[in-house]
Every structure is written in structure tokens, then in C-alpha cells.
Amino acid sequence: MFILCSHLEMNWNKEQQLLDLESGERLEATCKICRHTFSVDIDELLEREEMQHLYLDQLEKRTVCSARGCGGPVILAQLHQNEVEGFAGGLA
Ligand SMILES: [Zn+2]
Numbered sequence: 428m429f430i431l432c433s434h435l436e437m438n439w440n441k442e443q444q445l446l447d448l449e450s451g452e453r454l455e456a457t458c459k460i461c462r463h464t465f466s467v468d469i470d471e472l473l474e475r476e477e478m479q480h481l482y483l484d485q486l487e488k489r490t491v492c493s494a495r496g497c498g499g500p501v502i503l504a505q506l507h508q509n510e511v512e513g514f515a516g517g518l519a
Contacts, residue, residue: 440483440503445472453506454483458492460499465492467503 448454454467467490472478478486483503492499 456501463494
């Protein structure tokens with residue numbers, strides 16, 4: 428079960444680099460245009476040396492919507508693995 432958490436903290440994405448993320452944490456991107464959400468594969472990004480020290484707000488600027496024909500800007504949210512239940516998933 429994953430819950431949304433750190434996106435409410437000020438500047439969380441300016442102070443954290445990809446390397447700082449613990450395994451089990453995930454990033455979810457939400458398109459500002461079409462509201463499509465998709466998860467960002469952190470492990471895949473960490474395999475690329477130039478990405479490892481990227482701050483999450485920089486990653487946010489580089490990430491674009493994965494929906495076909497959209498490619499809009501996204502907002503990143505951090506998902507923590509958590510035993511608390513009740514996150515029913517998304518805003519839809
Ligand atoms: Zn989109």
C-alpha cells in the first residue's frame with residue numbers, strides 16, 4: 428500500500444536527489460494538462476550516472492506526460508511504502 432506524503436512538505440523536491448530515495452519509494456507523475464498519472468521508474472533512472480544527482484524538481488521539469496499525443500508538463504509526487512491502509516488510489 429502506498430500513500431501520498433511528502434508532496435505537502437515545502438521544497439521536498441529541491442532538497443532531495445534521486446540518490447536520496449530509498450528503495451521502496453516511488454515517484455508518481457501527474458500531467459498538468461490531461462491529469463494522466465504514471466509512475467516513474469527510479470531504478471531505471473539511477474542506472475544512468477548523469478541522473479543520479481538530479482534534484483527531484485529538475486527531474487520534474489524533464490519529465491513529460493506519457494499519454495499518447497500529450498507530452499505535457501507533470502507534477503511529481505513521492506509515494507512511500509506504508510502499512511496504513513485507506514489510500515484508495517487517485518483523484519478520479
Ligand atoms: Zn498529459
